[in-house]
Amino acid sequence: MRCRGWYDKVVYKLHYYHDDQAVRYFHSSTNYTVLQARASDSGRYQCSGTMRIPVESAPMFSAKVVVTVQELFQTPVLRVMSPKEIRGTAHRRVVLRCETRLHPQKRDTPLQFAFYKYSRAVRRFDWGAEYTVPEPEVEELEAYWCEAATATRSVRKRSPWLQLPGLGLFFSHAGISRSVAIVTAFLMKTDHLTFEKAYENLQTIKPEAKMNEGFECQLKLYQAMGYEVDTSSAIYKQYRLQKVTEKYPELQNLPQELFAVDPTTISQGLKDEVLYKCRKCRRSLFRSSSILDHNEGSGPVAFAHKRMTPSFMLATGNQAQCTSYFIEPVQWMESTLLGVMDGQLLCPKCSAKLGSFNWYGEQCSCGRWITPAFQIHKNRVDEMKMLPVLGSQTRK
Known part of the structure; x- marks a missing residue:
């Protein structure tokens, strides 16, 4: 797109707009190019700027131009x-x-x-x-x-x-392991049985029924999710991260579905969701739905191997509280995670240190090991909640 003034004069302080939203700024007349246009680039375009005739004028706006982008082919x-x-x-x-x-x-x-x-x-x-x-x-x-x-x-x-x-x-050589897993899952779902009980009942009827460890792990996960496949569940997300780490250890090109949406790219979330922001620059980092909860560890006893004090002398009554959030990867982390197994997590806006990550896992302050681990220290972020009536945010 090209924006010029009267009699082809140069335009200064040039802004281009797409559907009334500023998309690009130039100091003086410069063409605006969309390199790979998509259907979402369709809409009304407009430009504004000033001209020197002979002194600089007030900002003036062009007429709106309708642009329609037609896709060559649909998303496969x-x-x-x-x-x-x-x-x-x-x-x-x-x-x-x-x-x-x-x-x-x-x-x-x-x-x-x-x-x-x-x-x-x-x-x-x-x-x-x-x-x-x-x-x-x-x-x-x-x-x-x-x-x-x-x-x-x-x-x-x-x-x-x-x-x-x-x-x-239907398609494997024998189909035995998967067939047993499907029947076991059916028994768990219909009769509300635990994995162990359903598997035991099936083997009572058919003693040769066997399944591999991978299917056993998936069925235990299925039980933990209440006999539903809940992709938003924290334990499902943790399981998915572990499987990706096993399947693709070089980590050069992670699946996009692995990353939670950057909260800065969406205007609103669920009413009950909490937003976490960088304490230094207030940049939105992640939502409460991205937090992967875990059971508390054994506290100081879990760190006995790092201490000179014998483990039997450590108090076990007081459980250490978690000082960090362990979350799923967020889109702004992608460039940091690729090609390396561990490193620091920095704020994408102010570069303040937020925490660390390790695909092999890290130990929480409560003693529990989390694998893989994307750790954000609680003292580096602020918790923001939406007020139900006014719709404004409150800081905790």
Whole structure:
């Protein structure tokens, strides 16, 4: 976009606006360019500035211009193909298909597709929109996503994540372990049984029924969440962090779904949520929904290995209180976490030290080990609550 004054005069103190929101400032006439336009860039654009005729004038506004951005193709969706759709000898395997839809006026545009497991590419860009999961991987619980792009990569979009739960019952070599896990989960849900009791009942009927440790861990998590898959649960988030650490130890490109939304990018949260801000610069850092609660540890006894005092002489009656919050990663942490296993967490605005992180885990002041750990010291942040009537914030 280009903004010029009367008779093509230079405009100073130039602002560009998108839907009445300032998006860019220049000292003098400069074109405003959106490098990779998306549908969200559509709207009404306007510019304002001053001219020297011969002295500097008051700010003047241009007429609004409507800009409509049409996407070349929609955000792709990854899905599992049904057995009827699969041709040839692959009917016993899992076949993923990356689907999107081109703009009606650009139907002849060729697209390429790539497939990823977690953050590792399992198939580079190619013309085929289908990917067959190798048989040894089918028995595992994996997360995949795909990417669609033009041949020049000038336009590329990624799909949401797709997990493959329960596919081993139909597609794995034997299907024994996953089949047992599914039946056990059904008994837990319908009869409100603990994992141990449901598994015991199943083995009473079918003694050869066995499942691997991974499924046992998932079913115990399922029980802890009240027989529901609650992705907002703190224990689910902690489990997901642990699995990502195991699956992708190099940590060079973490899944975006792993990060909580930066509170500065959203104007409002839930009414009961608490907002935590940097005590020094007041920058919003995280919400109460990102805190991963944990059971208190054994207090001073847990640190006996670091002390000269014998462990039997340490008092066990007084439980040490937690002096830090352990939270899920937030979007503003991403650049800090990539490529390293531990380090400091600094405020993204004022660089004040907030805490630390360690993918191998850290010990809370109460003695409990948290793995992985993203630790924010309580004395470095302020707790802000919303008043229910006035809608203003109160500091604690």
